[in-house]
Amino acid sequence: MDLLKVGKFISEKRKEKKLTQLELAQKLCISEKTVSKWECGKGFPDTSLILPLCEVLGLNANELLSGKTIKDDKEYKETAENNLVELKNTNQRLTKNLLNLEYFIIAEIVLILLTACCVISYVSLPLVWKIVIMGFAVLNTIIGYIFAIQIETKAGFYKCEHCQHKYIPSYKSSSFSMHMGRTKYLKCPKCNKRSWQKKVID
Ligand SMILES: [Zn+2]
Known part of the structure; x- marks a missing residue:
């Protein structure tokens, strides 16, 4: 699925309906940032949002997934099957990216913690610096953990x-x-x- 093409199409249709990104987001009870992500081709509407989005933009699901207006029945049937397969692949790809990001976050947490422990144990530094370094490592762990848990519940x-x-x-x-x-x-x-x-x- 061509996320850029779909994103451009969503943006076009939204402007035709004279809606801002914020207004479209409010209609779907999502954040403005999510709409902006779709339109830049950096994300794709969650399956549960596809039909409500189509309704607001006056499209059918097939057109949304193809990123273009579909005129006749024959073309509709041809694109429908392809879109179903591609939708599944795209969702899998986005999920895999998120899960890789989670590994990266965990590796980063471990690396920072280990580095902080080594520095504190082996480098002679004033106490206040040691506290600052450990504080940073702990904060980094907490923030990373929050991100990882969010990914866990999304992907x-x-x-x-x-x-x-x-x-x-x-x-x-x-x-x-x-x-x-x-x-x-x-x-x-x-x-x-x-x-x-x-x-x-x-
Ligand atoms: Zn069970």
Whole structure:
């Protein structure tokens, strides 16, 4: 899917409807920044937003996903199938990018913490500097952790081993569950059984 083309098309249609980015965002109960991201081709509407967005812009889903106006039935059918496949691929790609970003954040946290510990242990510095360095490392850890948890609840799903139910865990259960890499020990909201659950992308 050509995100740039879709973004330009959304922007065009929004202007035709004489809406600002903020007005469009308000109609969809999302942030102005999200609309701006779509229009720059840096993101794509969440599946749950595709139909409401089409309604506001006076398009059908097929046109939105193709990034162009579709005139006849034949063209409509041809593009519909391609769009479904591409939508899935695009969502997977965006999810993978987010999950890679999460790895990067975790690596950065560990690196800063280790560096701070080494400096404090082996370099002779006034106490106040040591406190500043440790404070920075702790702050960096907290901020990174908040970002990582947000990604955790946005990208991909967890799948229950017992009933195969796919779901996104809450912030709370995501933060406090035991985990090994991307596998977490979670309670399934459907069958209430606990199991080690793998992250799945779709
Ligand atoms: Zn279950």
